[in-house]
Amino acid sequence: MKERTLAILKPDCLEKRVQGKVIQQIIDAGFDIKGMRLLSLSEDSAKKFYEVHKERPFYGELVAYMTSGPVVPLCLEKDNAVADFRKLIGATNPANAEEGTIRKMYADSIERNIVHGSDSAENAKKEIAHFFNDSDLV
Ligand code: CMP
Numbered sequence: 001m002k003e004r005t006l007a008i009l010k011p012d013c014l015e016k017r018v019q020g021k022v023i024q025q026i027i028d029a030g031f032d033i034k035g036m037r038l039l040s041l042s043e044d045s046a047k048k049f050y051e052v053h054k055e056r057p058f059y060g061e062l063v064a065y066m067t068s069g070p071v072v073p074l075c076l077e078k079d080n081a082v083a084d085f086r087k088l089i090g091a092t093n094p095a096n097a098e099e100g101t102i103r104k105m106y107a108d109s110i111e112r113n114i115v116h117g118s119d120s121a122e123n124a125k126k127e128i129a130h131f132f133n134d135s136d137l138v
Pocket of ligand 1: 053058062092110111112113115116117
């Protein structure tokens with residue numbers, strides 16, 4: 001069944017100028033892009049997006065990092081999109097990511113890990129709504 005997930009190309013992805021390559025890998029893996037934006041996250045918006053991590057020791061650094069440069073949120077659609085996208089990007093820590101995954105190929109560290117992917121269909125709905133109105137999606 002068709003499912004949607006939210007991806008964010010993070011500031012390190014754009015700094016490294018590999019956003020085109022990463023988007024091509026996403027398309028080649030069978031995802032349809034239903035929405036795509038280029039924006040700079042405000043501190044408030046980044047804090048809200050990562051609210052589930054607010055008690056974590058890395059929360060402050062994560063927010064600072066995600067507001068350090070432009071990002072590209074994408075609404076992606078495919079059968080089994082949430083799980084398949086997490087498989088495509090690899091483990092959160094690129095040191096543990098499998099060969100051929102996007103994080104293994106491009107990421108430097110657990111924080112500078114190139115791309116975000118929703119961890120459940122329920123969170124995907126909330127995360128998509130953080131960046132897109134229904135009328136923004138094709
Ligand atoms: P992401 O998939 O965007 O979801 C939460 C982010 O927090 C995660 O990717 C990492 O970039 C970051 N993160 C998770 N664990 C740690 C950690 N131990 N130290 C620093 N950053 C982390």
